[in-house]
Amino acid sequence: MKLTVLGSGTSVPHPDRASSAHWLQTSNGSLLLDISADAAHRMAQERLDWPNLDAIWVSHFHLDHFGGLPTFLFGTKWAPQTQSRTKPLRIFGPEGLKRITRTISDSNNYSLLEQPFPIEIVEVAPSTEFEILPRVIAQTFKTPHTDESMAVRLNTHAPKSFVYTSDTGFSENLASFANQVDLLLMECSFRRNKPVEKHLELADAMKLAKMCGAHRVVLTHLYPEWDGIDLEAEARELWSGETIAAFDGLQLEF
Numbered sequence: 001m002k003l004t005v006l007g008s009g010t011s012v013p014h015p016d017r018a019s020s021a022h023w024l025q026t027s028n029g030s031l032l033l034d035i036s037a038d039a040a041h042r043m044a045q046e047r048l049d050w051p052n053l054d055a056i057w058v059s060h061f062h063l064d065h066f067g068g069l070p071t072f073l074f075g076t077k078w079a080p081q082t083q084s085r086t087k088p089l090r091i092f093g094p095e096g097l098k099r100i101t102r103t104i105s106d107s108n109n110y111s112l113l114e115q116p117f118p119i120e121i122v123e124v125a126p127s128t129e130f131e132i133l134p135r136v137i138a139q140t141f142k143t144p145h146t147d148e149s150m151a152v153r154l155n156t157h158a159p160k161s162f163v164y165t166s167d168t169g170f171s172e173n174l175a176s177f178a179n180q181v182d183l184l185l186m187e188c189s190f191r192r193n194k195p196v197e198k199h200l201e202l203a204d205a206m207k208l209a210k211m212c213g214a215h216r217v218v219l220t221h222l223y224p225e226w227d228g229i230d231l232e233a234e235a236r237e238l239w240s241g242e243t244i245a246a247f248d249g250l251q252l253e254f
């Protein structure tokens with residue numbers, strides 16, 4: 001699998017960090033993990049094969065994770081690169097995904113679900129399993145962030161596993177969910193003294209890394225307060241494993 005970080009930032013506009021979007025290339029297809037308003041152009045910038053994207057995971061409906069879905073679908077509806085596409089695009093996310101997408105589409109006769117190719121919107125519940133890509137089973141976990149927010153875990157037939165927490169507060173059950181994962185893509189919104197419980201600060205993130213025994217951790221969803229701070233050095237003081245600070249354009253094979 002290969003991870004490309006498209007957006008390592010948050011809802012706060014930033015000169016170097018786009019809002020949440022991460023591309024996962026597997027031997028069974030491509031998966032976009034969250035689709036911020038920046039995602040479509042970031043995919044193009046990274047020369048990724050966005051016209052043939054297989055699946056999208058929407059972790060929750062905060063607009064720094066979801067706001068790019070209408071604009072991406074508006075793009076695929078009209079772009080020359082997608083007019084001859086026939087394979088479906090599958091969009092997975094929490095309950096309400098169909099309603100909110102249709103509501104945006106109907107607000108101005110955008111007809112976003114009428115595409116040159118089939119669109120399949122699949123609502124998934126927490127603590128369930130489903131096939132997110134052919135022969136790639138995903139599991140969901142209810143995170144303490146919003147009513148609908150979820151983390152996702154992929155277990156491929158290869159001996160590699162992956163967890164994307166998206167936005168979350170601290171939860172011991174999240175560590176169990178991510179048990180022994182090969183790559184843990186985790187939010188680390190704040191450095192310390194987090195202003196809200198529904199996000200992680202570095203000490204929370206490193207505690208989760210230690211508890212779950214992750215082989216490698218990538219920290220993303222970084223607020224501007226991380227600017228100029230050596231996140232990886234601070235992480236090493238709290239956990240001896242490998243921690244990588246995400247940046248836009250980071251590519252990782254695992």
Ligand SMILES: [Zn+2]
Nearest residue numbers: 010062064167
């Ligand atoms: Zn967010």
Ligand SMILES: [Zn+2]
Nearest residue numbers: 060062145167
């Ligand atoms: Zn959020």
